[in-house]
Amino acid sequence: xxxxxxxxSVELTRAICDIPSVSGDERxxxxxxxxxxxxxxxxxxxxxxxxxxxxxxxxxxxRVVIAGHIDTVPINxxxxxxxxxxxxxxxxxxxxxVDMKAGVAVQLKLAAELTAPEADITxxxxxxxxxxxxKNGLKLLADExxxxxxxxxxxxxxxxxxxxxxxxxxxxxxxxxxxxVRAHSARSWVGENAIHGAAPILSRLAExxxxxxxxxxxxxxEGLNAVAxxxxxxxxxxxxxxxxxxxxxxxxxxxxxxxxxxxxAAFDGFEIEIVDAAAGARPGLDAPIAQRFLAAVGGEAxxxxxxxxxxxxxxxxxxxxxxxxxxxxxxxHDEERVPLAQIEAVERGLRAWLxxx
Amino acid sequence: xxxxxxxxSVELTRAICDIPSVSGDERxxxxxxxxxxxxxxxxxxxxxxxxxxxxxxxxxxxRVVIAGHIDTVPINxxxxxxxxxxxxxxxxxxxxxVDMKAGVAVQLKLAAELTAPEADITxxxxxxxxxxxxKNGLKLLADExxxxxxxxxxxxxxxxxxxxxxxxxxxxxxxxxxxxVRAHSARSWVGENAIHGAAPILSRLAExxxxxxxxxxxxxxEGLNAVAxxxxxxxxxxxxxxxxxxxxxxxxxxxxxxxxxxxxAAFDGFEIEIVDAAAGARPGLDAPIAQRFLAAVGGEAxxxxxxxxxxxxxxxxxxxxxxxxxxxxxxxHDEERVPLAQIEAVERGLRAWLxxx
Numbered sequence: 001x002x003x004x005x006x007x008x009s010v011e012l013t014r015a016i017c018d019i020p021s022v023s024g025d026e027r028x029x030x031x032x033x034x035x036x037x038x039x040x041x042x043x044x045x046x047x048x049x050x051x052x053x054x055x056x057x058x059x060x061x062x063r064v065v066i067a068g069h070i071d072t073v074p075i076n077x078x079x080x081x082x083x084x085x086x087x088x089x090x091x092x093x094x095x096x097x098v099d100m101k102a103g104v105a106v107q108l109k110l111a112a113e114l115t116a117p118e119a120d121i122t123x124x125x126x127x128x129x130x131x132x133x134x135k136n137g138l139k140l141l142a143d144e145x146x147x148x149x150x151x152x153x154x155x156x157x158x159x160x161x162x163x164x165x166x167x168x169x170x171x172x173x174x175x176x177x178x179x180x181v182r183a184h185s186a187r188s189w190v191g192e193n194a195i196h197g198a199a200p201i202l203s204r205l206a207e208x209x210x211x212x213x214x215x216x217x218x219x220x221x222e223g224l225n226a227v228a229x230x231x232x233x234x235x236x237x238x239x240x241x242x243x244x245x246x247x248x249x250x251x252x253x254x255x256x257x258x259x260x261x262x263x264x265a266a267f268d269g270f271e272i273e274i275v276d277a278a279a280g281a282r283p284g285l286d287a288p289i290a291q292r293f294l295a296a297v298g299g300e301a302x303x304x305x306x307x308x309x310x311x312x313x314x315x316x317x318x319x320x321x322x323x324x325x326x327x328x329x330x331x332x333h334d335e336e337r338v339p340l341a342q343i344e345a346v347e348r349g350l351r352a353w354l355x356x357x
Numbered sequence: 358x359x360x361x362x363x364x365x366s367v368e369l370t371r372a373i374c375d376i377p378s379v380s381g382d383e384r385x386x387x388x389x390x391x392x393x394x395x396x397x398x399x400x401x402x403x404x405x406x407x408x409x410x411x412x413x414x415x416x417x418x419x420r421v422v423i424a425g426h427i428d429t430v431p432i433n434x435x436x437x438x439x440x441x442x443x444x445x446x447x448x449x450x451x452x453x454x455v456d457m458k459a460g461v462a463v464q465l466k467l468a469a470e471l472t473a474p475e476a477d478i479t480x481x482x483x484x485x486x487x488x489x490x491x492k493n494g495l496k497l498l499a500d501e502x503x504x505x506x507x508x509x510x511x512x513x514x515x516x517x518x519x520x521x522x523x524x525x526x527x528x529x530x531x532x533x534x535x536x537x538v539r540a541h542s543a544r545s546w547v548g549e550n551a552i553h554g555a556a557p558i559l560s561r562l563a564e565x566x567x568x569x570x571x572x573x574x575x576x577x578x579e580g581l582n583a584v585a586x587x588x589x590x591x592x593x594x595x596x597x598x599x600x601x602x603x604x605x606x607x608x609x610x611x612x613x614x615x616x617x618x619x620x621x622a623a624f625d626g627f628e629i630e631i632v633d634a635a636a637g638a639r640p641g642l643d644a645p646i647a648q649r650f651l652a653a654v655g656g657e658a659x660x661x662x663x664x665x666x667x668x669x670x671x672x673x674x675x676x677x678x679x680x681x682x683x684x685x686x687x688x689x690h691d692e693e694r695v696p697l698a699q700i701e702a703v704e705r706g707l708r709a710w711l712x713x714x
Contacts, residue, residue, distance in 0.1 A: 186663035189581035202556035223545035232585025306543035
């Protein structure tokens with residue numbers, strides 16, 4: 001059954017949630033989207049792998065990108081979707097309802113409906129957001145078709161509880177290591193215990209007080225955390241290696257170099273390996289087009305803490321914000337569900353902005 | 358080719374090392390031992406699984422048990438044995454030379470040769486010492502035939518560098534846990550980091566000063582060590598659990614209850630699970646028969662730190678010591694090798710004791 005882009009955004013959310021599209025398995029949904037959009041002559045369609053781009057070319061003075069990923073984390077007994085009522089409020093329950101097919105449904109509906117928006121729009125629906133970065137459909141598209149990313153502003157439909165969340169923190173992963181000398185644990189004094197040697201690493205982490213950094217009016221709360229620790233050879237051996245995986249979340253005003261220097265200072269005296277790092281994204285809410293977006297949607301912008309693909313736009317010089325239905329705390333949750341009213345509110349917000357000069 | 362128990366103890370070591378007998382695979386060697394001993398009428402042979410017992414019944418006023426395990430840890434390119442010279446000293450190199458076929462070879466030779474020892478002797482060669490306790494041939498024999506363990510003194514031929522090592526420390530394993538609350542690491546303040554919570558556990562371990570406890574004239578050095586640590590859910594999740602595996606080695610004057618109380622006090626305030634514990638063994642060197650052994654072998658007795666099967670004799674009320682050729686630090690080592698002179702010295706020591714009234 002073909003997707004009906006004239007259905008309500010709630011019905012469209014239900015329809016695309018019920019087409020499973022766990023990362024790596026997005027082809028069927030991408031085909032459905034491409035084929036549904038083909039009926040709309042105001043859109044030029046570009047297919048790139050399982051990423052579908054649709055854009056208007058009305059010669060407007062400004063262009064915006066509006067994007068969302070079509071993959072989900074694995075299904076866990078939560079497809080097909082169902083209607084549930086929570087505290088008297090109707091919700092759509094199931095995998096993808098929050099992260100982020102409700103956002104995609106709103107975008108698909110508006111892509112079909114808005115034949116003459118106030119700004120030209122490049123819509124992007126991409127695959128493999130929930131897996132390793134090198135498979136990310138938005139990244140692959142940016143690598144091969146950076147021209148498609150030329151825009152004045154970008155909106156990513158990631159769940160933000162229907163609020164505007166500007167930019168995002170950067171993220172850095174490092175391994176902090178201690179080394180020792182193996183020995184039989186019955187003669188521990190012959191060796192040197194690498195796990196004991198890690199005591200100051202954990203103490204520094206426990207005592208660390210994260211800062212809140214204001215960037216372009218939004219407060220970004222940082223964090224420095226151990227996300228894993230491992231060490232040990234056998235039950236009767238003094239371990240010669242202990243590794244602490246550390247994750248540093250840093251404000252978008254800091255460069256990757258700043259973040260590396262901060263982590264090196266925090267664990268001064270220890271062996272540190274920087275595993276990977278991704279810069280954050282400035283919120284860019286001072287641009288006039290962003291101000292118009294804020295005014296149209298209403299409410300107040302907040303800082304986004306988690307790293308999202310907005311940083312890819314930011315790296316290309318395009319200010320970007322997150323704006324989508326669904327509580328981000330329920331993303332990936334097996335009880336993932338979205339209030340129907342929030343889907344409709346985001347649809348109204350985007351429509352108001354895109355149709356108001 | 359049958360084992361020739363009249364060969365030199367060095368040649369006998371070579372012969373039995375070249376019959377692979379990794380734990381669980383001892384049948385061929387046990388068969389060879391049983392069949393070689395059958396020729397010696399002064400010995401009564403008892404076969405129990407792959408454990409072989411041989412004993413004299415001369416009506417002597419005292420009986421000693423002399424025991425050794427016939428299994429090895431896995432071979433790693435170090436069988437068959439070869440002759441090597443290290444610092445001008447001839448060695449036999451290969452798996453089992455230290456732990457503990459040289460000791461077994463000396464015992465086999467003396468079992469065959471000593472038809473009229475000064476004390477009755479119960480020789481025991483057992484399987485599965487290098488694996489989990491429930492498979493240990495000496496344990497299984499003690500469970501089913503405790504009568505065979507009636508003795509005034511016991512010697513275990515574990516490598517002790519040709520010195521007498523009395524008794525052994527006890528050993529206790531515990532898991533010390535911290536718990537927290539999971540959260541996305543981009544919003545770490547929502548959670549509680551269990552790895553950070555483990556900082557005081559590692560600090561206490563790093564600051565811990567182990568005691569040396571004198572028991573019956575021998576100094577037992579203790580130790581409290583982390584032997585493993587683990588925690589972590591995913592690279593972007595605040596971990597809700599951290600576990601530290603702790604190994605406490607305690608002097609044989611302490612009971613298991615004493616050891617448990619000590620560990621609970623050391624990690625007061627934390628969740629502690631006692632995983633297992635084995636009491637140590639008092640050296641028992643004050644008994645006259647032990648004093649005669651000391652005098653015959655010469656040299657000074659030392660405390661054994663590592664837990665060994667002497668503790669099984671101790672638990673049955675039989676004082677027991679370790680006495681065997683080979684540097685215990687080379688046990689399980691891929692460069693395992695024993696000086697030929699040490700094999701011969703241990704042979705002389707045991708023979709002197711067993712033939713002197």
